[in-house]
Amino acid sequence: MGITRWEKQSTEYMGEASNNNFQLVIPKTEDAQVSLGSELIVPCSLIPEISAVAMEIKWHSETGCVCVYKDRQLTAGIGYNGRVSLFTHELKRGNVSLRLKNFSWSDVGKYTCQVICGDETEEITVKVRLDPGVQPVSQSPIFQGQNAQLMIFKDTKMKETTTKFSSHAPYHADSVKNQHENYKMRASSNDQFQLVVTKIQKAQISLGSEFTVPCHLTPGISAVAMEIRWFKETDCVCLYKNRQVTEVRGYKDRVSLFTYELERGNVSLQLRNLSCSDVGDYRCQVTSGDRAEEITIGVRMQPEVQSVSQSPVQGHSVQLMLSEIDRIWTKEETMKMDQSALMAVMKVNDPLELINVYTERMSILERTELQLRETRMDLDRVLRLIPHVLYRNRDNTNPFK
Structure with a gap:
């Protein structure tokens, strides 16, 4: 049996693996039929097939962080709790693919995978879109269980607005949330939508x-x-x-x-x-x-x-x-x-x-305003008395009087 193209490439890179030299690849570009509500896999692997167990892996979409794997722990991004995972049992073979549960049409788009090992950082962008030959992009399936024909392939262009991650910045549990919140603040600062x-x-x-x-x-x-x-x-x-x-x-x-x-x-x-x-x-x-x-x-x-x-x-x-x-x-x-x-x-x-409710609430509002006015008048009286009370207390406590 002859060796496959991927096995040959892995052999060629084996000598470089010891120096943490690797690349990110999409094992194969293919069409995939996915049902709404089922599972979507965004493929990505290391080449050569070295272990990624001790590496840091970050996945993000066009709108923010999807998940972060670090110190052998996976943290889901905001909005992805219970929906996102990695193939942790295949990390030792370099499989860093993203698994998304409960697929919906809003999951179609670009995903960027970033893998950090020591001082080396590699990233790749994968595009998930509807197959225009089967289903026009302007016609998205919307019913649970209906099939969508997807095309998954490497994207050669990155949007300038795509979130970037620092390869040296310390990571903690709130970093995913902070990155996502920062993106939302930038995107909605002018309420443009x-x-x-x-x-x-x-x-x-x-x-x-x-x-x-x-x-x-x-x-x-x-x-x-x-x-x-x-x-x-x-x-x-x-x-x-x-x-x-x-x-x-x-x-x-x-x-x-x-x-x-x-x-x-x-x-x-x-x-x-x-x-x-x-x-x-x-x-x-x-x-x-x-x-x-x-x-x-x-x-x-x-x-x-x-x-x-x-x-x-x-x-x-x-x-x-x-x-x-x-x-x-x-x-x-x-x-x-x-x-x-x-x-x-x-x-x-x-x-x-509505008239009855309006009348009732106006009555409540008027009573509340009256109570507020009376409270304000009481406070004004207290404020006017405070200087006199302080002066009298000062005279009563003066030992030299």
Whole structure:
């Protein structure tokens, strides 16, 4: 049996391994079919195949640190807890590949691997993208279990904004968090972001199952501290504010956000128990400080496959089309949206109840203001008396008086 190309290269490099000379390579460039929710492997290996057990390994994406391996311990980056790992049992063979659990379309992008051994540092960038020959980049699969055809290959260009790591800087448990927070501060210092949605032409899904209306921030900055509103037509579906998700009446236990992915800018809406009434236009609004962005996504049932009026039964498979649409909402429609969102905040089910809630809260506010004024007057009296009290006490304690 002849030796393989990789075995030959390993033999050629064996004499250099003792001096910690190595390179990072992608063992093979190939297409991979990955299901949403399954596992994604970003391949990377040392050549020659020397042990990486005692080395420092850092993986980061375009938005921040993914994980750091040092002193035989692995620390996950912010937003990757429970999702990221290395093949630790294969580190001795130079396999430093990254393993990502629960793959989602937001995982598509560039990944940089950096390996440090003594004074030598090597890095390589791997690009993970949808195969345009099978699935256009503008059409991302969004349903759990649906397959995505990926292309994984070495990227020869690095973005200037890619996070860099110092090969000599001391590492501790908070360094991953600090690097990620620093990136977010740079990316969001001017609150510059947009809402984008990846289009899909056809998606087969069963009634009664769950589906996702996709939407995320670009750049992928954190949306944890932002306010997120989702509407179906003019009705508020759910509201995220002060790190709390409020489900509106009629959608109770049916809607949610991917709260564990808000850190990465994923503000997609997840709907359970799909029915024909869920077909329509969805509007997402994201507010951060003085900046507000919005986008409208149309969810359509393919008419030649199944008419909405036919109301197929539970479990029936239908084809949906999702895409960003340029719908112009009228002033009356936006007022209805604001009213619906306010009702969600106030937790009332009838617009007339808003008047009662407003009256009650105004009464509470007036009582509070009155108490504050009285407290302020009491404090003013105390402040005026303090000099006299101090002067009297000084005279009483003066031994020479």
